[in-house]
Amino acid sequence: MKTFSQAEHETWRRLHARLAECRATMAHPLFVRGLDLLGIDGEQIPELDHVNARLEALTGWRGVEVRGLEDGRSFFSLLARRRFPIGNFIRDARDLSYTPAPDVFHDLYGHLPFFADGDYAAFCQRFGTLATHHATTPARLVQFERLFWFGVEFPLVETSAGRRIFGGGILSSLSESAYSLSPEPEVLPFDIEQIRRQDYRIDEIQRRLFVLDEPISLYRCLDAFVSALA
Ligand SMILES: [Fe+2]
Structure with missing residues (x-):
């Protein structure tokens, strides 16, 4: 992983501190446990090698450094190999709420902790394998991207x-976190029939969200999702 400057580590510290209440009262326990298991804290941008040593021992997953946003096919083929792309930059300190592409805070703080859980890890690998298999059909790739958006x-x-x-995507953003549990967004039951048809915008706050009755409902949705693919 590239060497970050002291100013970049400071940006990480500020982002981490802003989300203290989110971790304490809004995040699912599996995420908070994952942060702890992987040694991801607010001191500085973690060394990816150190996080990977812990993560690989737990579930065989690794974060891999990338420069920016992976396209759908290469992204899903990484997941199929238990690899998660980690942006090798951190957002500009002048606007902590905006990043032009997934940065190290979004990827390493927001996503990697989930992969410390064996069931989640197995689900995402299978997601990647199935999406890769169907990725040559653009209409199917879009549906997998929608499931990733609303399910991951x-x-x-x-x-x-x-x-x-x-x-x-919510947990790495102060504004999305507060908004998602406020009365503001439209929250619908997690439903793959609706999700595979549900368009989304990546550049504005998410006004429509889906709620799972329990995590296992996400892990188990893949078979029905593949059967329903148009
Ligand atoms: Fe993401």
């Missing part, structure tokens, strides 16, 4: 303690 980046989930955030 932006899902909510019900728990016995209340509704929690279960997606890296």
